[in-house]
Amino acid sequence: MKPSKTYRSENLHYLKMLARQYPTVQAASTEIINLQAILNLPKGTEHFISDVHGEYEAFLHILNSASGVVREKLDKLFGTSVSKAELDQLATLIYYPKEKLEEIERENDDMREWYRITFHRLIEVCREVSSKYTRSKVRKAMPKEYAYIIDELIHTHYEDSDKRDYYENIISTIIDIDRASNFLVQLCELIKRLAVDHLHLVGDIFDRGPRADIILDSLMEYHSVDIQWGNHDILWMGAASGSRTLVATVLANSLRYNNLEVIETGYGISLRPLSVFANEVYKDCDIHQFAVKLTNEDEAHYTEKDKMLAARMHKAITIILFKLEGQKILRNPCFGMNDRLLLDKIDYENKCITLGGTTYPLEDTDFPTVDRNDPYALTEEESVLIDQLTASFRHSEKLQRHIRFLYSKGSLYKVFNGNLLFHGCIPMTAEGELMRFSIGCENLSGRAFLDYADLVARRAYYNKPGSPERQFGMDFLWFLWAGRNSPIFGRDRMTTFERRLIVDESTWTEPKNPYYQFYNDPAVCDMLLREFGLEGPHCHIINGHIPVKSKKGESPMKAGGKLLVIDGGFCKAYQKTTGIAGYTLIYNSGCFRLVSHEPFVGRRNAIRENQDIASSSVVFERLESRMKIAGTDVGRQLQEQIDDLMALLWAFRSGEIAEDHKK
Incomplete structure (x- = not known):
């Protein structure tokens, strides 16, 4: 042959x-x-999640439950033989084995029979979730200390009377030698490991929610994952790379939404220098436009003095941000964003600004550090402060470890098993053509521009500090975050200045790139898929970034199912707009299934009350035959x-x- x-x-x-x-x-x-x-x-199960925005409790629950895959296996195996209450408890046990087991042990005097029954059930689940893998792959996934035992148990045929005694003896011995709790935890972890073969996180791990660092810790331990950078991820990547502008942006955003836990507790970055500066320089300033958004729970813990300090800090860092953004725009005329130079347009005498030929009153012009003759220059104190804060981001060991992980597992887009994954958009013109960019490159569009942008984003972190390549890389990260028609921002402008200082909300609009109209057209989606080398009936574009307003009847499926938007409001801040708490996607060997989730009741309630996330699942596309690894x-x-x-x-x-x- x-x-x-x-x-x-x-x-x-x-x-x-x-x-x-x-x-x-x-x-x-x-x-x-x-x-x-x-x-x-058979092809392994893929799990798609997007826009988790620091909501670590909900994210970990979705990860543990595999968006309902685990419960589906339990219902299949035991739905007609075990009560719903027992199934609820078993599901919670698999999701949170250590915590749930502690609770069960407190409620039961004699655990022996409970362990025996539970081990039988968990081994059945192990057998079910391992069925599509080679024995070798399953063995490698097993905890080393129990690999031989688990391998024997899941491959023993209980109908064989000789094997039955062998099987029962193994379980009895585990209980007798007081290894039952440890063995149970390992079994549950193995089930979760085998339930999903690969995880895709389609951007925006950071901001809004409390602890993005906990999410990244869990992703670093996950067996198989890729990440498509979102605009909020790029923001933190730039801050960790040493971009003063993006450090200021991170801090302004975090102060605005009172989301400082991840900075101070998660990454150990002290904000004391900013608080001292703000209290000194902005002590007698108007700060009403910079009041921090507090939840009802936060209101109970904040004194008026706390609120005043937070507003001063927010104003101080925002003015620094406006200056640094202006410097970037002036330094990079190729960004084509001179119309976003706004500090030099302020009419201080009349307390107004003229934008696009229209004059708008300003709510605040009390800017003690702005030199009207050189509005984008930092004062000496501001320069020292932002350098100090940037050094804190650069020297946070945990943050740097997480950012290196984002660079190693992440990219601007991913082509995987016939699907095209990216967070934002493929920039298009109003005529429906691919938009071309000349930003340190010559006339690139579509896949070529995203490949170039991915390369420059890496230079921001890995090139030699102080080199022109690294400086342009950091500037380019800011362009990706807020630049006109950036592929992960996807809008004409970011109106932070207008939202803070102009009452007229017509100035707050951030027009979306035409991609967000064209992506409803199947022909356009087919064209974009071909741009990335994909063609066929089961190829899709999978997006995040723009929350789907489900409560207004908007569907996450666009272009007849060719494109899926799986940002449904994981973050609590978006749930009033979306009406739900996120979409996820499951792609197994037989179908694509879209899952919508209701708000999470919280980890404590989930464990104590066996409350899963209420979800509804829709199979929107079936494969003609079961897809194999081939x-x-x-x-x-x-x-x-x-x-x-x-x-x-x-x-x-x-x-x-x-x-x-x-x-």
């Missing part, structure tokens, strides 16, 4: 290297058989390995490469 690839003499060097790993016909043949068998297994990206890579091994077999049998039987 001839190999599917033809190899010229120069390819023999590669085959000789491959022969070091597979030195004989038998070794190469065995691997071909193994790989060919894997190609015929039809996936991994399958294509495995087929290439098979082709290479077939070529090696041919080289062995033709005598071009000698077998090495000593190995």
Whole structure:
């Protein structure tokens, strides 16, 4: 049999290297058989989540439950034989094994029978979720200390009377030697590990919610994940890279929404220098436009003095931000954003500003650090302050570890198993063409521009500090965050200045890129998919970024299901607008399923009351036949390995490469 690839003499060097790993016909043949068998297994389950915005409790619950996949397995196995209350408890046990087990132990004097029954059920679940994987892959996923035992249990046929005693003896021994609680926790973790083969996080881990750092800690421990950077992720990546502008933006946003826990507790960044500066410089200033947004719960804990300090800090850092943004725009005329230079347009005498030919009154012109003749220059005190704060971001070990992870697992877009994933948009013109950019590049659009933008974003973090490449990279990260028609911002302008200082809300609008009209057209979606090398009936664009207003009847499915927007309001701040608490997507070997979630009751209630997130699931697309690994990206890579091994077999049998039987 001839190999599917033809190899010229120069390819023999590669085959000789491959022969070091597979030195004989038998070794190469065995691997071909193994790989060919894997190609015929069902495709693993993919889980898509977007726009989690620091809401770590809801995120971890969705992750633990796999958006209902775990409960679906329980209902399938035990729905007709176990009560709903017991199933609720079993589901909670799998989601939160340590915490739930502690509660159960407090309520039961004799745990032996409970353990025995529960182990039987958990092993059945393990058997179910492991069925689509090779035994080798399942074994690698198992905790090392229990791998042999679990492997024996899930591959034992209980109907065999000889095996039944063996099975029961293993469980009894685990209970007798007081390893039951530890073994149970490991079983639950294995179930969650096997329920989902791969996780996609389609952007915006940071901001609004309290603890993005906890989310990133969990993602770093997850077995298989990719991330498409959102605008809020890029913001923090820029701050960690040393961009003073993006440090100021992070702080202004966090102060505005009283979201300082992640900065101070999560990343250990002290805001005392800012508070001292604000209390000194803005002590007698008008600060009413910079009042911090507080929840009812926060109101009870904040004194008037606290509120005043927070507003002063917010105003101080916002003025610094306006100056630094102006410097970036002036330094980078290629951004085409000179119309966003606003500090020099203020008429202080008449307390107004003229924008687009219309004059608007300003609520506040009390800016003690702004030099009217040089409005974008920082004072010496401001410069020292922002340098100090930026150094704190650069020296936060935990933040830097998280940002390195975002760079290693993340990108602006991802093509995976026939789907195109990105957070924001593919910028388009009003005529429906791909928008072209010349920002340190020449006339790039579509995939080429996103590839270029991804490269420049990495230079901001990895190039030598002080180098022109790193400086432009940091400026470019700001463009991605707030620049006109940026692929992850997707709007004409960011109206922070107008929202803070102008009452007329008509100035607050941030017109969306035409992409957000065209993405309802199936032909446009097909064109965009082709731009990224995708074509076929089961190819989709998967977006986040723009919350779907479900309560107003908006659907997350666009263009007849060609495009899916899975930002449904994970963040509590958006739930009044969306009416729900987020969408997630499940793609398994048989179908695509969109899941909508109601607000989470909180971790404590979930554990104590066995309350899952109320969700509704809709299968919106079924595959004609069950997809096997052969039809996936991994399958294509495995087929290439098979082709290479077939070529090696041919080289062995033709005598071009000698077998090495000593190995």
